[in-house]
Amino acid sequence: MDFYKRVGLVCGQIPYGKVATYGQIALLCQKPQNARQVGYALNKKGAGGEYAHRVVNGRGILSGAGAFGEGGEQGRRLMAEGVKVFGGNSKEKGNEQWVELEEYGWKTAMEDALWFVDQFKRLEI
DNA sequence: ATACTGACTAATC
DNA sequence: TGATTAGCCAGTA
Numbered sequence: 001m002d003f004y005k006r007v008g009l010v011c012g013q014i015p016y017g018k019v020a021t022y023g024q025i026a027l028l029c030q031k032p033q034n035a036r037q038v039g040y041a042l043n044k045k046g047a048g049g050e051y052a053h054r055v056v057n058g059r060g061i062l063s064g065a066g067a068f069g070e071g072g073e074q075g076r077r078l079m080a081e082g083v084k085v086f087g088g089n090s091k092e093k094g095n096e097q098w099v100e101l102e103e104y105g106w107k108t109a110m111e112d113a114l115w116f117v118d119q120f121k122r123l124e125i
Numbered sequence: 126a127t128a129c130t131g132a133c134t135a136a137t138c
Numbered sequence: 139t140g141a142t143t144a145g146c147c148a149g150t151a
Contacts, residue, residue: 003148021133022132023134023135026133033134033146033147034147034148035134036130036131036132036133036146037133037147037148037149038133039132039133040130040131040132040148040149041132041148043132044131055132057132057134058133058134058135062132063132063133064132065132066132067132074132
């Protein structure tokens with residue numbers, strides 16, 4: 001059970017132009033209580049790879065924007081994928097950015113979770 | 126081993 | 139409806 005590799009695998013499956021939440025990723029990793037660790041994995045371990053910008057918190061807020069440096073880098077990457085990002089008026093600092101989960105949230109179902117379980121077993125992670 | 130730190134959430138108030 | 143509190147648990151010191 002390598003939680004970080006699982007996070008990396010799950011992040012890699014987030015569809016282009018969609019976003020996933022920390023809790024959702026934790027759930028798909030068979031670790032529903034590890035939402036915080038998902039953030040830790042992405043921040044310190046770089047587990048998200050090229051897809052870390054597609055991860056937001058449960059209210060659609062880009063809570064990890066700070067880790068992408070100034071200039072709303074995370075938001076820019078999302079917009080580059082066609083995701084509509086609100087906020088981030090580069091004027092004042094402390095302004096948060098967010099997306100509409102209803103529209104851009106990655107919809108995962110039971111079968112998706114089962115697919116990941118199979119992958120985890122196959123890859124022994 | 127203990128203490129503190131989070132890119133979090135869900136439950137309360 | 140918005141703010142607080144309380145669980146959460148892998149890393150780090």
